[in-house]
Amino acid sequence: MIFLRMRKLLFLLAFPLLLFPLQARAATGWRLPILMFHHVQPLTKRLNPFDTWLSYSPKAFEWVARFIHDKSISALKMADLLTFAFDRPAAALTFDDGYEDFYTYAFPILKKYQLNATVFVITGKLDVPGYLTRVELLEMQASGLIEIGSHTVNHVDLTQVNPQKLEEELTVSKKTLEALTGAPVTSFCYPSGRVNKRVAAAVKKAGYMLARTTRHGFSVNFQSPFLIPTIRMQPSVNLKKVESWWGFKFAPAARQSPVSVPAGSSDGRPK
Numbered sequence: 001m002i003f004l005r006m007r008k009l010l011f012l013l014a015f016p017l018l019l020f021p022l023q024a025r026a027a028t029g030w031r032l033p034i035l036m037f038h039h040v041q042p043l044t045k046r047l048n049p050f051d052t053w054l055s056y057s058p059k060a061f062e063w064v065a066r067f068i069h070d071k072s073i074s075a076l077k078m079a080d081l082l083t084f085a086f087d088r089p090a091a092a093l094t095f096d097d098g099y100e101d102f103y104t105y106a107f108p109i110l111k112k113y114q115l116n117a118t119v120f121v122i123t124g125k126l127d128v129p130g131y132l133t134r135v136e137l138l139e140m141q142a143s144g145l146i147e148i149g150s151h152t153v154n155h156v157d158l159t160q161v162n163p164q165k166l167e168e169e170l171t172v173s174k175k176t177l178e179a180l181t182g183a184p185v186t187s188f189c190y191p192s193g194r195v196n197k198r199v200a201a202a203v204k205k206a207g208y209m210l211a212r213t214t215r216h217g218f219s220v221n222f223q224s225p226f227l228i229p230t231i232r233m234q235p236s237v238n239l240k241k242v243e244s245w246w247g248f249k250f251a252p253a254a255r256q257s258p259v260s261v262p263a264g265s266s267d268g269r270p271k
Contacts, residue, residue: 077147120151120189149187
């Protein structure tokens, strides 16, 4: 009798999950690819192995963008994760460090396919050759497609700095971008993915709403909005892998592989 009552109780507890599987899934996380790019630029011989490893070719990037567009996959800004209903396939395209090639190569493709994205800016590098300028940031923000997030002032290892320096890197970068754009900066990206409990707590205290790591994974767990995982987009990530993330198939004519990872590349840290 006790056994039967327990079975009935378990069924009653599980029954809502059968009726509302999406709501139940949302409590623990979603299989949502958050793509992490660094450089989008031609993969030429002038690049050293590490810069090549950090790069995705414009041609390959357009394949990914067209795939997302043609399959009606929602391209989210990081801030959208706070309110997105997760009722359709989605992805978030993110770009670390704020290199100028984002403006030169990636932004025109994003505009062509009307895809949202987030660029994480090192404010101490604004207007430095090879990085984005303030004018470029404002132009991209005005398009309505680009969210501007913080990547600190100097791209330091936040786990190794004292509390005063930690607060400075988080708050000065945030205030600089907000003063420039006139918009709140709610998204943060840890330099080189370096994070611990102290750093995550400081990011929250500084007024950010979420933060992306460099940890590999698909599931965005909203119980941990300051430890969001990502998928590193490097030359070895081809369309066959991209297709598998949503279960769609790309047009056979476009099924080509980007340039392979060069000999000598290593699993180093982003600049």
